[in-house]
Amino acid sequence: MMNFSSRPTEEPAVHAQDLTVVRGPRTVLRGLGFTVPRGQVTGLLGPSGCGKSTLMRAVVGTQAKVSGTLDVLGHPAGHPTLRTRVGYVTQAPSVYDDLTVRQNLDYFAAILDPGRAAADRRREDVTRAIADVDLTTHTDALAGNLSGGQRNRVSLAVALLGTPELLVLDEPTVGLDPVLRRDLWQLFHTLAAERDTTLLISSHVMDEAERCHRLLLMRDGEILADDTPDALRTRTGSETVEAAFLHLVDRAAAQARTKETTR
Amino acid sequence: MSTPAPARALSAARTTATAARVLRQLRHDPRTVGLMILIPCLMLFLLRYVFDGSARTFDSIGASLLGIFPLITMFLVTSIATLRERTSGTLERLLAMPLGKGDLIAGYALAFGALAIVQSALATGLAVWFLGLDVTGSPWLLLLVALLDALLGTALGLFVSAFAASEFQAVQFMPAVIFPQLLLCGLFTSREAMHPVLETLSDVLPMSYAVDGMNEVLKHTDMTTAFVRDTLIVAACALLVLTLGAATLKRRTA
Ligand SMILES: Nc1ncnc2c1ncn2[C@@H]1O[C@H](COP(=O)(O)OP(=O)(O)OP(=O)(O)O)[C@@H](O)[C@H]1O
Ligand SMILES: [Mg+2]
Numbered sequence: 001m002m003n004f005s006s007r008p009t010e011e012p013a014v015h016a017q018d019l020t021v022v023r024g025p026r027t028v029l030r031g032l033g034f035t036v037p038r039g040q041v042t043g044l045l046g047p048s049g050c051g052k053s054t055l056m057r058a059v060v061g062t063q064a065k066v067s068g069t070l071d072v073l074g075h076p077a078g079h080p081t082l083r084t085r086v087g088y089v090t091q092a093p094s095v096y097d098d099l100t101v102r103q104n105l106d107y108f109a110a111i112l113d114p115g116r117a118a119a120d121r122r123r124e125d126v127t128r129a130i131a132d133v134d135l136t137t138h139t140d141a142l143a144g145n146l147s148g149g150q151r152n153r154v155s156l157a158v159a160l161l162g163t164p165e166l167l168v169l170d171e172p173t174v175g176l177d178p179v180l181r182r183d184l185w186q187l188f189h190t191l192a193a194e195r196d197t198t199l200l201i202s203s204h205v206m207d208e209a210e211r212c213h214r215l216l217l218m219r220d221g222e223i224l225a226d227d228t229p230d231a232l233r234t235r236t237g238s239e240t241v242e243a244a245f246l247h248l249v250d251r252a253a254a255q256a257r258t259k260e261t262t263r
Numbered sequence: 264m265s266t267p268a269p270a271r272a273l274s275a276a277r278t279t280a281t282a283a284r285v286l287r288q289l290r291h292d293p294r295t296v297g298l299m300i301l302i303p304c305l306m307l308f309l310l311r312y313v314f315d316g317s318a319r320t321f322d323s324i325g326a327s328l329l330g331i332f333p334l335i336t337m338f339l340v341t342s343i344a345t346l347r348e349r350t351s352g353t354l355e356r357l358l359a360m361p362l363g364k365g366d367l368i369a370g371y372a373l374a375f376g377a378l379a380i381v382q383s384a385l386a387t388g389l390a391v392w393f394l395g396l397d398v399t400g401s402p403w404l405l406l407l408v409a410l411l412d413a414l415l416g417t418a419l420g421l422f423v424s425a426f427a428a429s430e431f432q433a434v435q436f437m438p439a440v441i442f443p444q445l446l447l448c449g450l451f452t453s454r455e456a457m458h459p460v461l462e463t464l465s466d467v468l469p470m471s472y473a474v475d476g477m478n479e480v481l482k483h484t485d486m487t488t489a490f491v492r493d494t495l496i497v498a499a500c501a502l503l504v505l506t507l508g509a510a511t512l513k514r515r516t517a
Contacts, residue, residue, distance in 0.1 A: 023517055060359050064515040078515065083361040094352030098291045099284070107284040111362045114276035142291065158356070 011074060013038045013166050013198040014059055018068035021054050028054045030221045031068065036200055036214075041192050043209050044202040045245065046218030052202040053091050055218070056168050059200065060088040073165055084112055087164035091171050093155035097144030101135055101154050102126060104143055105161065112162040129157040132187055134180070149175045156184075160191075167191070169201045173208065185211050206242035217245055224248045273365040281362075281370025285344070286377065299340065299378065303332040303386040311394040318395065322481060325396045327450050329387055329405055330477040333379045333413035334470060335441055341375060341420030342433045349424065358514045368509050372417050379413030380406070400480035404490070408476045411497045415469055418504035425511030444470035449478075469500035 014036035021029040028051045036042045044052050057063035058070060061078020070077040073085055095104045105126040113122055130136055133153035138146065143154050156172050169188075173181045185208070191197040192213075201212070209215055210229055217225040217232075225232055225248055229241050238244040289296050307325060314321040348354045357367065387405050390396035398405065419440060427433040447457070447465035454465045465471045476493035483490070 062355050062359050062515055064513070064517050066515075080361070083359060086359070088356065088359050090352045090355060092352055094356045096284070096288060096353060097351075098288045103284070103287055107280060107287075108356075108360070110280035111277055111357065111360050114274060114280060116276075 010038055011071075012036055013073055014200065015071045016069065019055075019058065019070050020067045021051070021058055021063060022065045023054060028221055029058070032221075032223050034216055034223055034226045036198060036216075038198050039192055039196045040213040041188055041199045041201065041211070042214045042216060043212035044200060044216045044218065045204060045206065045209050045241075046224075048204065050218045051221045052218060053170050056088070056170050056200065056202060060086055060168050062088075084162060085165045087159035087161070087167045089156050089159045089167075089169045089172055091174075093148075093151040095143045095151060095154045095158065098142065100140050100142055101130060101146075101157075102139045104154055105129055105157055108158045109161050125161055129160040132160050133157045134183065149177070149180070152176070163195055164197065166198045166200070169199065171202050171204075173203065173205070181208075206240070206245065209241040209245075215241065217248060219249055219252060222252075224252055273363055273369060277362055277366040278369045278373065281367055282373035282377075285371060285374035288344075289374075289378070295340070296378070299336050300382050300385060303328075303336070303382060304389050306332070307386060307390050307394060311390075318397070321394075322397050323478065324450065325390050325394070326398065326405070326477040326481045327448070327474045329383065329390060330408055330412045330473040331445065331448075331450070331470065332386060333383055333409045334416040334419075334473060335437070336382065337375050337379055337413045337416030338420040338441060339434070339437060341371060341417045342424045342427065342436060343420075343430060345371070345421050345424040346427055346430060346433050350429075354512070355516070358512065364509045364512045367512065368421060368505055371421065372414060372505065375417045376410060376413060379410055379416075383409035383413070398481050399484050400482075400486075400490075404480045404486065405477060408473060408480065408494060408497070411494055411501060412470075412473045415473065415497055415501040415504070418501045418508060421508035422504050422511065425508070441470075444468045447471065448474045450474060469497055472496040472500075 012035040014034075016035070017033045019029055019032040020027065032055070044055065046052055054063060058066045059072055059077055061072075061082065066077070072079075072082055075082055096107075099107070106122070109122040109126050113125070130139055133156050135150065135153055135157065138150060143151055146154065152172065152175060156169065159167055159169065173184055176184070188199050188201065189211075192199055201208075203209070212229060214228055215225065215232060216223055224245075227235070232241060232244045233239070236244040236247040238247055307328065310325055310328065311321055314324070345354075358364075383406055387402055387409065391398060391402050423436040423440060424433060427436060447454070447461060447468055448470040449465065454462055454471060457465065472493040476490055476497065479487050479490035479493060
């Protein structure tokens with residue numbers, strides 16, 4: 001692996017400008033601008049329904065009705081060459097319930113890296129991905145017979161196949177116990193540090209925000225802050241990211257109110 | 264680092280991987296496979312003794328049913344399977360990966376085609392050798408038509424699954440798409456005896472040609488031009504509907 005982080009002028013993994021998404025009758029994302037730096041863990045936080053999943057779907061290119069600029073790894077989002085370079089975990093686990101853990105991963109690995117010649121490489125890759133999410137003891141269990149958190153992890157393992165450069169993870173730690181959550185966050189940081197992977201991870205658990213290199217705080221289709229956790233705390237004079245977030249939300253609400261009254 | 268193969272319109276490796284995956288899913292569901300394979304045999308058996316006194320009627324209806332069973336079963340199985348793929352999020356995931364839409368569709372067609380061969384071989388074998396179905400032509404031709412019918416069923420199922428939001432809606436497409444064709448395909452009365460409007464309608468429905476093709480094999484020793492025309496029409500319809508089905512798979516959804 002090359003070490004990309006030694007190149008300071010490197011373009012960001014994701015760059016958005018004036019990003020707008022319409023879903024049904026609603027404008028869900030309204031003119032967002034942000035960047036996700038390479039080789040770091042960026043957290044995407046905000047209350048339920050604020051548009052986190054929509055933003056992630058736009059980044060991986062599965063969201064329709066996206067306007068504005070959205071560049072991912074130097075290409076427009078959804079570009080065919082990105083399909084092997086971006087790993088994506090949907091919020092609800094998307095695996096085949098009537099296949100075993102290994103069979104699920106075997107299939108997705110064959111899509112990413114097809115052909116008989118790659119069979120050995122695939123087998124190693126699958127075994128490693130299963131170990132990464134700590135499911136080695138359940139390799140031959142049907143996905144449908146796993147617990148909710150275990151199925152989540154199968155879904156995560158699929159995204160770890162083929163060493164993607166950008167991992168987009170939609171609430172990957174929901175429903176997991178503290179030990180497993182700590183282990184997974186350790187894995188995320190290892191991926192960033194050792195494989196130079198860029199991670200964009202959504203969550204609404206604020207203590208997870210403290211573990212990110214950078215944070216995007218969202219509220220109601222807009223980005224309230226795009227900063228490091230430290231800078232956020234200092235800027236708002238808060239003890240925790242949670243307090244900083246609440247502070248920013250209150251300020252945004254107050255601004256909206258004054259705008260309305262002065263009109 | 265490896266350089267993975269880029270996504271092309273159709274990749275043999277990805278298609279066979281998809282077909283193998285679909286078959287593996289079915290292997291974990293032996294009851295469905297058992298029902299798919301046994302029910303046509305059971306119905307033929309039943310039919311044989313319903314028409315115990317008139318062997319000619321059994322010949323004609325039996326041969327038609329050999330064409331209709333694969334169409335109906337594959338329609339049902341495919342529409343539910345692809346609907347599940349859409350609702351479980353696996354389709355979204357696959358289309359975010361370097362999988363061509365053609366790979367997915369060809370994979371499904373391949374897997375269900377293989378199943379249809381087993382189903383039709385058993386049903387045809389039972390009808391011809393044990394129930395005394397009197398075919399003048401080669402049973403292999405019966406099998407060929409049955410396979411094309413299965414492909415048509417797969418194609419139709421895939422296509423309608425795009426318009427179903429739930430399993431409830433998907434099974435309702437069966438009476439909507441299949442029953443009219445069943446009534447008009449010439450199974451109950453010959454198509455020439457229908458009201459002219461219905462006759463014209465039956466001329467544009469693919470199942471009519473599936474049944475006509477079966478009856479050609481029943482009555483003639485060798486491949487007639489009518490048989491060739493019928494099979495070509497069924498194959499062309501299947502391809503057309505498969506293409507339409509591919510168009511309903513969208514990488515970007517609302
Ligand atoms: N398929 C859809 N059609 C129309 N509107 C949708 C659709 N999916 C989501 N929305 C709307 O888009 C908005 C943002 O949804 P999104 O799923 O991005 O939120 P989220 O931040 O991921 O929420 P959560 O934390 O609960 O997952 C919501 O108001 C929701 O009602
Ligand atoms: Mg969400």
